[in-house]
Amino acid sequence: MDDVTDTQTKPTSAGFTLTTGRTRGYHPAAVDTFLAAAKASFERDDDALSAEDVRLASFPMVKNGYAVAEVDAALGRIEDAFAARVRDRAVRADGATAWVEQARSEAQVILDHLARPKLHKFARVGWLSYGYRAEEVDHVARRIVRYLRDGDELSVEQLRSAAFRMQRGGYREEQVDALLDATIEVMLAVR
Known part of the structure; x- marks a missing residue:
């Protein structure tokens, strides 16, 4: 990651700011694909993805990519949701x-x-x-x-x-x- 932090002020349809200039960000299509898979898995209440899968997710860095800090914060919230679901299941079962x-x-x-x-x-x-x-x-x-x-x-x-x-x-x-x-x-x- 570059230390330059100039970004657009207008968020994308996904809600993430796009980087500009020399700053690189996460590849938008890769992030969007992963987030769609995470949402589908969570809504189906299946185990296709886990909190660990979310924590270990990585994306290519590109010009005009999604702002890294924003995506990482969103991934943290998603990981928390998956972990809470596992905890709730286990508490109900055991x-x-x-x-x-x-x-x-x-x-x-x-x-x-x-x-x-x-x-x-x-x-x-x-x-x-x-x-x-x-x-x-x-x-x-x-x-x-x-x-x-x-x-x-x-x-x-x-x-x-x-x-x-x-x-x-x-x-x-x-x-x-x-x-x-x-x-x-x-x-x-x-x-």
Whole structure:
């Protein structure tokens, strides 16, 4: 993404602002197709798409694309809706106590992982490769632990927008991303 933020002031029919100038945005047709599929799946009340599918959605970057922040915010709301539906189904089927126990169990797995020593919480890439900057990931990890263990403030949006600089020999991206996804799932489960 470019740091330039000049955008049109007129939203498109989809409700998203189009980028202009050097700023790139999400490919409109790709976003529209995904959103139509998500809407259809939600309205049919089927499992064609899940909250995780929404969280992992990605789109090509193009000139005159949809403003990234606006689409990401919409995807966050859609993910929340899918997660709430799953939670409601599970509570109706198994009861609230079972749902809370499952969330607690998943939270404990995350806490156990994050109990590893500082700068050793995740596997590292080789010294010639780049991975997430360990100190930055550990900072977010401390916030997650304080949220899960002590009830400190942390929002799903903060985790969704977490970004890390790269460093040689850093943490493996896929492991960090998987833990962030698992934490988001726990947070959505108890909302």
